[in-house]
Amino acid sequence: MKVIGLLFGMEQSFPPALVERINSTAPDGIRAEFVKIGGVKMADLMKYDVILDRISQDIPFYRSMLKNAAITGTRVVNNPFWWSADDKFFNYALMSKLGVPIPKTVLLPTKDHPPTTTSESMRNLMFPLNWEEVFEYIGFPAFLKPHDGGGWKHVYKVNSPQEFFEAYHKTGDICMTLQAGVEFTEYYRCYAIGKKYFHIMPYEPRNPHHLRYVADFTLTPRRKKQLEGYCQKIVDALGYDFDTIEFAVQDDIPYAIDFLNPAPDAEAASVQQENFEWVLDHAAKYLIELAVEGRKIPQGYTWSEFLSGSGATTAPKKATTKTATSKPTDEKKAPAKKTAVKK
Numbered sequence: 001m002k003v004i005g006l007l008f009g010m011e012q013s014f015p016p017a018l019v020e021r022i023n024s025t026a027p028d029g030i031r032a033e034f035v036k037i038g039g040v041k042m043a044d045l046m047k048y049d050v051i052l053d054r055i056s057q058d059i060p061f062y063r064s065m066l067k068n069a070a071i072t073g074t075r076v077v078n079n080p081f082w083w084s085a086d087d088k089f090f091n092y093a094l095m096s097k098l099g100v101p102i103p104k105t106v107l108l109p110t111k112d113h114p115p116t117t118t119s120e121s122m123r124n125l126m127f128p129l130n131w132e133e134v135f136e137y138i139g140f141p142a143f144l145k146p147h148d149g150g151g152w153k154h155v156y157k158v159n160s161p162q163e164f165f166e167a168y169h170k171t172g173d174i175c176m177t178l179q180a181g182v183e184f185t186e187y188y189r190c191y192a193i194g195k196k197y198f199h200i201m202p203y204e205p206r207n208p209h210h211l212r213y214v215a216d217f218t219l220t221p222r223r224k225k226q227l228e229g230y231c232q233k234i235v236d237a238l239g240y241d242f243d244t245i246e247f248a249v250q251d252d253i254p255y256a257i258d259f260l261n262p263a264p265d266a267e268a269a270s271v272q273q274e275n276f277e278w279v280l281d282h283a284a285k286y287l288i289e290l291a292v293e294g295r296k297i298p299q300g301y302t303w304s305e306f307l308s309g310s311g312a313t314t315a316p317k318k319a320t321t322k323t324a325t326s327k328p329t330d331e332k333k334a335p336a337k338k339t340a341v342k343k
């Protein structure tokens, strides 16, 4: 039996509905359940062939457990190694190199010193900063927002240097970016699953929370195709298998403004029923595909292997001869029993 495990926090509707959807559509020999975990033995084979991670960004114990699971071939969505290494500012820079429209963005030193540091620790920092140069480059209105974050926490729209400083003073030791404000006429939030299933949702972030998926513009076939193309580019570069990507359109140019969302909101009450059904269907489909493919046994035990997630999708046959220095180990052998789906 292959097992798909769901790891989650306070979500109410999505995890149980996803387990139900997987269990009602998966072929014999595959089932889904909530992950149950206690102390974790190093490099020990877990019962889960696939895990969907919705919460390890907030629980370091889970993040470490998931990296350990990847060592023994568990398919973890999203890749915990890459997620740990990533931040939104790097992603803006990366995508600007790949030709995705990104508003001008500047990374800023934190307002306060990080805990346990003093001004002595900051001797490489230009002080005072050349704020005029920053403001001239970005312009106003602008968005001051964390270089890594989510849930609209510490996101400030600022219209002048004075408003900027008022907001910046509230940010303490959070590393922030300043980004050119897009005066948008359309806005889209897009689910991207398995780097191949895309769902483009018109979204109005200026509406109250429960009405954000009710927008007064419609998605044209041309815009859909264009956004799907950008989504493909973004997830191919970032490697995420479960993500949302947000675009704000100004003068017919869709600017990608938020695309590091590896545990995106999927609650029925906020995303609305039609979108909820889409995400259930496609998350179930993709996780089942991974379970059918089976565990991905690392071919070598190096960081690059884990970052790229490029291991073999079945237990290595004679592959161990390729990596002459790596002796066959228990964790390499064990999944071999699991590759065939029992009927």
Ligand SMILES: Nc1ncnc2c1ncn2[C@@H]1O[C@H](COP(=O)(O)OP(=O)(O)OP(=O)(O)O)[C@@H](O)[C@H]1O
Pocket (backbone or CB within 6 Å): 103, 143, 145, 149, 150, 151, 152, 153, 155, 179, 180, 181, 182, 183, 205, 206, 246, 248, 257, 258, 261
């Ligand atoms: N450059 C920008 N131009 C216009 N609006 C922006 C810009 N950046 C952010 N916003 C607005 O602020 C909102 C929150 O910003 P963003 O999505 O970057 O933050 P977040 O905390 O990562 O959000 P999420 O909860 O979606 O992960 C966006 O939905 C959008 O309405």
Ligand SMILES: [Mg+2]
Pocket (backbone or CB within 6 Å): 246, 258
């Ligand atoms: Mg967002």
